[in-house]
Amino acid sequence: MSLDKATVAKIAHLARIKVPDDELDHLAGELSQILTFVEQLGEVDTQDVPPMTSVAAQTLRRRKDEVTDGGYRDAVLSNGPETAEGFYVVPKVVE
Amino acid sequence: MTGLTHLTMAAALDGLAKKEFTAVELTEAHVKAVETIRPLNAFITETPEQALAMAKASDARRAKGEAGPMEGLPIAVKDLFCTKGVPTTAASHILDGFKPEYESTVTSNLWRDGAVMLGKVNLDEFAMGSANITSYHGNVVSPWSPGEAGNWSRQLVPGGSSGGSAAAVAARAALGATGTDTGGSIRQPAAFTGIVGIKPTYGRCSRWGVVAFASSLDQAGPMTRTVEDAAIMLRSMCGFDPKDSTSVDLPVPDFRAALTGDIRGLKVGIPKEYRVEGMPAEIAAIWDQGIEWLKQAGAEPVEISLPHTKYALATYYIVAPAEASSNLARYDGLRYGLRVEGASLKDMYENTRGAGFGKEVRRRILIGTYVLSAGYYDAYYNKARQVRTRIKWDFDEAFKQCDVILTPTAPSTAFAIGEKMDDPIQMYLNDVFTVPASLAGLPGMSVPAGVGSDGLPLGLQLLGRPFDEETVLRVGQVIEKAAAVTATPPFMA
Amino acid sequence: MSYIQGETGDWEIVIGLEVHAQVISNAKLFSGAATAFGAEPNSQVSFVDAAFPGMLPVINEHCIEQAVRTGLGLKAQINLHSVFDRKNYFYADLPQGYQISQYLQPIVGKGEIVLDLPDGSSRTVGVTRLHLEQDAGKSLHDQHPAKTYIDLNRSGVALMEIVSEPDMRTAEEAGAYVRKLRSILRYLGTCDGNMEEGSMRCDVNVSVRKPGAPFGTRCEIKNVNSIRFVMQAIEYEARRQIEIIEEGGKIDQETRLWDTTKFVTRSMRSKEEAHDYRYFPDPDLLPLELDPAWVEDIKRTLPELPDDKKARFISEYKLSPYDANVLVSEKARADFFEAVAKGRDPKLAANWVTGELFGYLNKAGKEIEESPVSAENLGGLIDLIADNTISGRIAKEVFEAMFETGEKPADIVEKKGLRQVTDTGAIESSIDAVLAANADKVAEFRSGKDKLFGFFVGQVMKATQGKANPALVNEILMTKLKG
Incomplete structure (x- = not known):
């Protein structure tokens, strides 16, 4: 699979990563190379093979419905680049 | 007392128990060693004050007769483990200034058992790399690099992603270090720097508080200078954690007790598919040597087949980036770390993430985003998950015929910074022998087995059945003893 | 459609x-x-x-x-x-x-x-x-x-x-x-x-x-x-x-x-x-x-759900689908109704709950959980009607007081002197007075204008401030008019 510049720009946007225009070509080349490499998987017969989600051979463990966490607002906000009045703050979001 | 930094953990525990030295003395020697090895750029954050305070507390515990299994042992922590009040960077610009308000389960376990933290060591950014050249905090230099410190004639890589851990342990600045392994990030740098590194079975070590790269693959493990030390440290690191849904509720064995040296009658699988085309002669030779040592110790080599080995790398380079693209979505400049302002929220995201992630991380996020995106999910991601199942099945079959598997750890000795750098695929090939066990969630260990023609360390890898780290460690120690590698890095504390 | x-x-x-x-x-x-x-x-x-x-x-x-x-x-x-x-x-x-x-x-x-x-x-x-x-x-x-x-x-x-x-x-x-x-x-x-x-x-x-x-x-x-x-x-x-x-x-x-x-x-x-x-x-x-x-x-611990409850209300209490719907829409309403209906005429209970009670609650903007009239008291009110202590008409007056004060219906009846008159002598004298005052209408009735019966009942009730037992009034009035 060969990716073009426009596709790379689209993926970059989907991943919310700003990529300077002049890097798009080079990046498209690298990504295409990786995709070409991984496409060898097409050779493997996977008919009726279940896709693996986890190697752990166990089922989902559950916890009790008890309040055991939270209640430490200062600790939650202490690393925030911008906070005010107990909130995280970001540029205005328009809905 | 520089000699203290050259001790093994086992010997240090002995000396502490016999009151030959105190934890404070042992720690002071290591704090100094950490300073000495600064030219390697192994540490991102040194925590000497905390180390000495912990050592003091350790001596007090020992005096009260409350010594833990790792009481007073100074270690380094890969900067992927969140440590309360100590900056945690994942070697990324995007975690600028981040100081966790919590402590990872694995490091908590180590402190519970008496270990002392020397600081946070360098790694590839978000553990993505095999040479420790993608860190925002700069490359780590292998202590095996020839030449004068800081003025190396050839700057060798320590391997990656746990490059800082490997360099610090090999250069005698820490008795051991935590590593994490997603596709070989403990085993490959261990091999490159001539130390021991074990990735336990997926689910053995809690992932809680470890910055995630690829959740279905990430496992923490110890990096030490001997197999016995690995057994000591692994025991403290693992254990069931109710905060990690993938943590396995099994008792933790006394791994050290498993080191009996007796491997008579054990069947050692030799996978024929690992004899890859173009394998350097000295790699093939050390592998054959390893088989010979085990045979001499009474084990029985059997040829096994892992037919999907050649697809492991491709599988890995779909699964890991896919998970990473999602795991790294939380770094958005909103709640912690770097923020690069923008006119809108979207601009803020794109500016922050554009500036915060390095090239390799960006590459993997983009690949991961692509293989999960509409129209490509089945062809790439789901296909890779199916192949992963087949790889797991291969191992299930193999372990019907053998008890442990022996392979080389890496396809070469350490290379120099600047080599293999332009071509991502070339770099990915470093993981060719380590990735299959990661995909299958199996325990794997690299043990020093000798040196190559360039005088650099060579490692052999042992893979075990799920939760059978004991056999891996036992066989590993047999190789360690047979190999009796005496070579040490030219640059040591 | x-x-x-x-x-x-x-x-x-x-x-x-x-x-x-x-x-x-x-x-x-x-x-x-x-x-x-x-x-x-x-x-x-x-x-x-x-x-x-x-x-x-x-x-x-x-x-x-x-x-x-x-x-x-x-x-x-x-x-x-x-x-x-x-x-x-x-x-x-x-x-x-x-x-x-x-x-x-x-x-x-x-x-x-x-x-x-x-x-x-x-x-x-x-x-x-x-x-x-x-x-x-x-x-x-x-x-x-x-x-x-x-x-x-x-x-x-x-x-x-x-x-x-x-x-x-x-x-x-x-x-x-x-x-x-x-x-x-x-x-x-x-x-x-x-x-x-x-x-x-x-x-x-x-x-x-x-x-x-x-x-x-x-x-x-x-x-x-x-x-x-x-x-x-x-x-x-x-x-x-x-x-x-x-x-x-x-x-x-x-x-x-x-x-x-x-x-x-x-x-x-x-x-x-x-x-x-x-x-x-x-x-x-x-x-x-x-x-x-x-x-x-x-599954075994599931409560009875609205559809089943509705079906039961229709079959067990003979309620109309409409009333049943209104009652089962909220579990608290249904429970309230059932408490009121227990041992009483279910249709009467349904009428009181969906009519007076819901009407008052609605006007007051209150939920059933906040009702000043408890199920027990509403039941008591219905009992007072059943045993002829009060008439249905007086009951509405009592209910209004109950909604305002939350008091028991019997207490309100006593306090306000609303107990129904069942003394035939007292009723008879009221009827006699009404008939005497409306001799012309009595004549009309006797000449076949049956519809005037209601008029006489109204007059008698008015004279007794609604407290006369309606059944007795009907009976005595009819005897006297025909006599």
């Missing part, structure tokens, strides 16, 4: 609903932080909810149980194997950069909801699925002119997304669907259904078509938070779409917002971009496996 009349003829609306119902639980779906409404911003947030590095989800078993209970209440298929997926997108109040949800393999499959329509008829709407997912945090846009404030208290709270088939054809049906679903959830105790506090929110899918034509392009109206708004939004949106199509335009599939001040739907700019959610199984979690015996245990 009710169609909308357009310029080019009839149009049919096609409606499907996605209801997000907040699960009643103490702690969040994947973290141990509290879920209580109205707490200080970010005070109920764990490092997991704020997606700090290295944090991991562990599922709350009660939330699973609540989802299964709800599935059983919707007569739906319970999937013993389900999977949690990550839905990836960036948003300020979505700390992980993904929402843990269920995509291809939800915990609950196909079920149904029976709508009780105002005309007494019912109609079955298919439920496509129910899945568990995390709620997002809250963005506050009005705190600062250039900034948005983020509160993550809600981040990670368990939601059930309940998706209907596109089976509804009118705004009324959609309203009835939400009402019925809310009623079932409340009966089950799995969601409080409080739409004002956001514990139940609707995404409404609306399209229009000519009757019999294939489905048209739909628009999704997000986060509508009252039943009235759901109905208004559908009406507006359907007319908007019809207008566009009739003018030769084409409907764009998009996400819209119900503007609660202008009463219009408008396009959501922030959701304009085409989404690619990149769902994949969450590698931090394993598949959820349910033990069939555990599901059976939950």
Whole structure:
């Protein structure tokens, strides 16, 4: 699979990563190379093979419905680049 | 007392128990060693004050007769483990200034058992790399690099992603270090720097508080200078954690007790598919040597087949980036770390993430985003998950015929910074022998087995059945003893 | 079928609903932080909810149980194997950069909801699925002119997304669907259904078509938070779409917002971009496996649900479907009625509950739980009618006093001297006085004008301030008039 510049720009946007225009070509080349490499998987017969989600051979463990966490607002906000009045703050979001 | 930094953990525990030295003395020697090895750029954050305070507390515990299994042992922590009040960077610009308000389960376990933290060591950014050249905090230099410190004639890589851990342990600045392994990030740098590194079975070590790269693959493990030390440290690191849904509720064995040296009658699988085309002669030779040592110790080599080995790398380079693209979505400049302002929220995201992630991380996020995106999910991601199942099945079959598997750890000795750098695929090939066990969630260990023609360390890898780290460690120690590698890095504390 | 009349003829609306119902639980779906409404911003947030590095989800078993209970209440298929997926997108109040949800393999499959329509008829709407997912945090846009404030208290709270088939054809049906679903959830105790506090929110899918034509392009109206708004939004949106199509335009599939001040739907700019959610199984979690015996245990503890209760009220108490509907719509109402009806005439009980009581409550803006008249006291009032202590008419007066004061009916009757007169002598003398004062009417009656009987009864009741026993009045009056 060969990716073009426009596709790379689209993926970059989907991943919310700003990529300077002049890097798009080079990046498209690298990504295409990786995709070409991984496409060898097409050779493997996977008919009726279940896709693996986890190697752990166990089922989902559950916890009790008890309040055991939270209640430490200062600790939650202490690393925030911008906070005010107990909130995280970001540029205005328009809905 | 520089000699203290050259001790093994086992010997240090002995000396502490016999009151030959105190934890404070042992720690002071290591704090100094950490300073000495600064030219390697192994540490991102040194925590000497905390180390000495912990050592003091350790001596007090020992005096009260409350010594833990790792009481007073100074270690380094890969900067992927969140440590309360100590900056945690994942070697990324995007975690600028981040100081966790919590402590990872694995490091908590180590402190519970008496270990002392020397600081946070360098790694590839978000553990993505095999040479420790993608860190925002700069490359780590292998202590095996020839030449004068800081003025190396050839700057060798320590391997990656746990490059800082490997360099610090090999250069005698820490008795051991935590590593994490997603596709070989403990085993490959261990091999490159001539130390021991074990990735336990997926689910053995809690992932809680470890910055995630690829959740279905990430496992923490110890990096030490001997197999016995690995057994000591692994025991403290693992254990069931109710905060990690993938943590396995099994008792933790006394791994050290498993080191009996007796491997008579054990069947050692030799996978024929690992004899890859173009394998350097000295790699093939050390592998054959390893088989010979085990045979001499009474084990029985059997040829096994892992037919999907050649697809492991491709599988890995779909699964890991896919998970990473999602795991790294939380770094958005909103709640912690770097923020690069923008006119809108979207601009803020794109500016922050554009500036915060390095090239390799960006590459993997983009690949991961692509293989999960509409129209490509089945062809790439789901296909890779199916192949992963087949790889797991291969191992299930193999372990019907053998008890442990022996392979080389890496396809070469350490290379120099600047080599293999332009071509991502070339770099990915470093993981060719380590990735299959990661995909299958199996325990794997690299043990020093000798040196190559360039005088650099060579490692052999042992893979075990799920939760059978004991056999891996036992066989590993047999190789360690047979190999009796005496070579040490030219640059040591 | 009710169609909308357009310029080019009839149009049919096609409606499907996605209801997000907040699960009643103490702690969040994947973290141990509290879920209580109205707490200080970010005070109920764990490092997991704020997606700090290295944090991991562990599922709350009660939330699973609540989802299964709800599935059983919707007569739906319970999937013993389900999977949690990550839905990836960036948003300020979505700390992980993904929402843990269920995509291809939800915990609950196909079920149904029976709508009780105002005309007494019912109609079955298919439920496509129910899945568990995390709620997002809250963005506050009005705190600062250039900034948005983020509160993550809600981040990670368990939601059930309940998706209907596109089976509804009118705004009324959609309203009835939400009402019925809310009623079932409340009966089950799995969601409080409080739409004002956001514990139940609707995404409404609306399209229009000519009757019999294939489905048209739909628009999704997000986060509508009252039943009235759901109905208004559908009406507006359907007319908007019809207008566009009739003018030769084409409907764009998009996400819209119900503007609660202008009463219009408008396009959501922030959701304009085409989404690619990149769902994949969450590698931090394993598949959820349910033990069939555990599901059976939950099934055994299900309460009687509105449909069954309604059927029972009709057969056991001989209530009309309409009354039964009104009574079962809320469990508290049904319980109240049953307490009143116990050992009494159920029809009388139903009349009093649905008539006087609901009327007064409605006027006072009170819920049944806040009723000043207890079921016991209303029962007592009915008993006083039955044993002839008071007449039905006086009872209404007593009820009014009960509603105002909360006092027992017997006390009010005593205090106000409302006890019914059953002394035949006293009644006879009242009747004699009335007959004497209306000799002309007596003559008319006796000459065949039977209808005047009511007039005499009225006069006698008036003379006794309504306290005379009506049966005695009738009997004695008839004897005297005929004599």
